[in-house]
Amino acid sequence: MAPDGTEPQTGRETRLLVLVVGVAVLVLLLLAQWQFPGSTMSVVTPGGAPLAGLAARATFDEMAGTMADVIGRVSPLTVAVPLATILEPDPRDAAPVRRQAPAPATTPDDANAAPVPEAWALALRVRRDLALAYVPGGLTVMSREGATFDVVAHDGPRGMWLLRVPPSNAVPDTLSASVRTFPNFSYVAAVTATPVGPTVQPVFVGRSDTVTDPGWSHALVPASVAPGVSPGTLVFSLNSRLIGIVVDGERGPMIVPAPAIETLVQALDAPEGTTP
Amino acid sequence: MRDVPSDVRRRELGGPDPIDRRLGVPQTPSPLTWLLSLLRTRSALGLAPSLTPAVIFLPLGLLLGPEATGLITPRLLERLTLAVTIALAVLGVMVGMALGREIRTAARLFLAASLESAVTTAMVAAAAAYFVATTQVPLDASLIGFVLALGLCASASSATSAHPDSEPAVAVATRVADLDDVLPIVLAVFVVALIGAATRAEVTTMLLAPPIIGLAVGGIGWLLFERAESGPERMLFVLGTLALTGGAAAYLHVSPLAAGFVAGVMWTIVPGRVDRVVEKDLQRVQHPVVVLLLVTAGASAVFSSAAIWLLPPYLLFRLAGKVSGAWLAAPLIQIRSSDLAAFLMPPGVLAVAFALNFSQLLPAASGQMLLSTVAVGTAAFELFALAVVPHWGPGRRE
Numbered sequence: 134m135a136p137d138g139t140e141p142q143t144g145r146e147t148r149l150l151v152l153v154v155g156v157a158v159l160v161l162l163l164l165a166q167w168q169f170p171g172s173t174m175s176v177v178t179p180g181g182a183p184l185a186g187l188a189a190r191a192t193f194d195e196m197a198g199t200m201a202d203v204i205g206r207v208s209p210l211t212v213a214v215p216l217a218t219i220l221e222p223d224p225r226d227a228a229p230v231r232r233q234a235p236a237p238a239t240t241p242d243d244a245n246a247a248p249v250p251e252a253w254a255l256a257l258r259v260r261r262d263l264a265l266a267y268v269p270g271g272l273t274v275m276s277r278e279g280a281t282f283d284v285v286a287h288d289g290p291r292g293m294w295l296l297r298v299p300p301s302n303a304v305p306d307t308l309s310a311s312v313r314t315f316p317n318f319s320y321v322a323a324v325t326a327t328p329v330g331p332t333v334q335p336v337f338v339g340r341s342d343t344v345t346d347p348g349w350s351h352a353l354v355p356a357s358v359a360p361g362v363s364p365g366t367l368v369f370s371l372n373s374r375l376i377g378i379v380v381d382g383e384r385g386p387m388i389v390p391a392p393a394i395e396t397l398v399q400a401l402d403a404p405e406g407t408t409p
Numbered sequence: 410m411r412d413v414p415s416d417v418r419r420r421e422l423g424g425p426d427p428i429d430r431r432l433g434v435p436q437t438p439s440p441l442t443w444l445l446s447l448l449r450t451r452s453a454l455g456l457a458p459s460l461t462p463a464v465i466f467l468p469l470g471l472l473l474g475p476e477a478t479g480l481i482t483p484r485l486l487e488r489l490t491l492a493v494t495i496a497l498a499v500l501g502v503m504v505g506m507a508l509g510r511e512i513r514t515a516a517r518l519f520l521a522a523s524l525e526s527a528v529t530t531a532m533v534a535a536a537a538a539y540f541v542a543t544t545q546v547p548l549d550a551s552l553i554g555f556v557l558a559l560g561l562c563a564s565a566s567s568a569t570s571a572h573p574d575s576e577p578a579v580a581v582a583t584r585v586a587d588l589d590d591v592l593p594i595v596l597a598v599f600v601v602a603l604i605g606a607a608t609r610a611e612v613t614t615m616l617l618a619p620p621i622i623g624l625a626v627g628g629i630g631w632l633l634f635e636r637a638e639s640g641p642e643r644m645l646f647v648l649g650t651l652a653l654t655g656g657a658a659a660y661l662h663v664s665p666l667a668a669g670f671v672a673g674v675m676w677t678i679v680p681g682r683v684d685r686v687v688e689k690d691l692q693r694v695q696h697p698v699v700v701l702l703l704v705t706a707g708a709s710a711v712f713s714s715a716a717i718w719l720l721p722p723y724l725l726f727r728l729a730g731k732v733s734g735a736w737l738a739a740p741l742i743q744i745r746s747s748d749l750a751a752f753l754m755p756p757g758v759l760a761v762a763f764a765l766n767f768s769q770l771l772p773a774a775s776g777q778m779l780l781s782t783v784a785v786g787t788a789a790f791e792l793f794a795l796a797v798v799p800h801w802g803p804g805r806r807e
Contacts, residue, residue, distance in 0.1 A: 146739075146745065149747060150733060153732045157725040157726055157728065158729075160721065161540060164722065165543040168545055169544045169545050169714075169718055
């Protein structure tokens with residue numbers, strides 16, 4: 134022991150230190166030769182603040198949180214599709230046919246300019262690369278930057294278009310996990326398209342009486358039971374299961390229930406493209 | 410030959426006495442109890458390594474967590490966040506009280522411990538910064554804040570794998586391991602401000618908040634604890650005060666460890682027996698707190714490629730940092746550096762506590778990466794210590 138009360142280091146201790154540090158540095162330099170294989174960090178759900186669970190929340194806050202949850206789950210199941218005015222005969226007048234995607238409505242003067250959509254439709258993914266959209270009469274689907282939409286099938290009388298869309302990573306269970314019984318006296322989520330993506334608002338369904346329409350395989354629900362919904366709106370339950378699509382019918386806007394949509398998709402996707 | 414009744418044969422000569430009859434026949438130990446008692450006996454004799462809580466509860470948490478059986482769901486983990494925050498404050502109080510008592514008589518030990526932890530922090534942070542920058546590991550947080558947080562997690566030590574009475578070196582190493590958590594807790598205040606503050610005003614708030622919370626809570630405890638009229642009332646005051654510490658720290662997004670640490674130091678300094686009162690009551694919650702932290706950390710660990718990528722430099726440079734720190738600190742406290750380094754190998758629950766603390770404050774992906782790396786590293790070092798520490802156990806003398 135040294136006179137000042139400290140213990141001097143022996144050669145063995147120093148050799149041990151040099152060995153450990155040397156090996157660590159050497160291995161670090163070797164490992165640093167490789168590049169990290171991933172380019173992005175894994176997506177995780179951000180954690181809430183530690184006290185957030187204890188804080189009192191207003192009812193409207195809960196509804197807002199529910200809507201945010203619905204739009205977060207539903208957005209990957211939808212595709213915003215731009216619509217343009219067609220310069221050809223109304224497709225409602227024609228029988229269901231398969232054809233190529235119509236070209237965007239442009240004139241020679243603005244051929245070089247990017248076409249501006251007249252409106253937006255929200256297509257519902259029914260397969261990995263197929264989506265179903267309701268397109269009002271007088272409008273047609275146009276492609277947008279970064280996404281090309283090919284028309285797989287078109288049901289003119291009902292205004293339903295089956296589109297080939299950029300494929301998603303996951304197989305959507307939109308139809309298989311849909312709501313089979315139309316809810317009444319409950320809130321639903323009405324999802325519509327905007328130029329920047331889908332948006333959602335809560336709508337109260339007061340009644341669920343149905344009306345029979347010979348054009349559809351299942352009974353429809355008048356959209357007036359859920360005020361504020363317009364044709365093209367996708368209706369989901371608060372746990373993000375599909376309830377139906379709002380279409381424009383002879384007796385006003387109607388909510389087409391999910392089973393009817395499933396039947397229609399099977400018909401449109403069939404080899405001959407026949408409708409029920 | 411007369412047959413001896415079985416109950417007599419297995420008891421003392423002369424058969425059961427009146428006391429035996431009143432107490433009844435002793436229960437045959439279950440195989441699990443027998444195995445545990447055998448393991449404890451062999452551990453006490455130095456014939457087998459002692460299992461530490463981290464070796465048991467980190468894998469258990471992983472097994473119960475969303476990555477394995479899913480018994481602990483992500484929603485439950487989210488709800489446990491507040492309990493974890495309060496548990497961190499409890500740990501901070503414990504470290505603060507340990508410092509408050511030791512600093513008066515062991516300033517040299519404190520200096521050595523701080524030197525060792527500073528060296529470990531610097532080495533791990535430097536190695537991690539070089540590795541992350543060179544290999545382009547994606548980070549959604551400040552690089553400096555992240556690597557400093559990793560370094561602080563690495564600096565924690567716990568010399569609980571050996572019995573403190575076995576030899577003088579063990580007692581010194583144990584006290585160093587207790588005191589080397591002080592500097593990281595103080596530095597964590599600055600790292601948290603570096604991570605979470607966006608403006609100069611926020612930096613000031615995040616630097617001042619932990620000592621202010623700690624002093625306020627310490628004052629409240631000082632005024633309340635000794636005036637309690639009964640044990641349960643006092644316990645209620647203690648737990649309420651700790652909940653206030655954790656809650657205030659969580660609300661302000663600052664370190665609950667630091668706030669609890671300041672309160673713990675204050676309770677040992679102020680006149681009276683407040684520290685004894687708190688210590689007695691904390692003994693009841695100490696073990697549940699450790700289990701809660703370890704199981705939560707295990708369940709929260711996500712073995713992403715980034716976390717596994719970061720593990721080798723963490724393990725290597727924590728080892729190198731501890732050896733280097735011990736080499737520099739050992740001459741100050743009259744102990745061989747190899748002895749000190751060996752006893753500083755197990756990170757203990759404090760490393761996991763630091764990781765949980767930082768994971769609450771870092772962006773989600775970086776927080777998960779840090780927590781997973783530290784959790785796996787802690788389990789690895791605890792296992793490594795099982796092999797290393799018994800060599801310096803009972804029986805060896807200078």
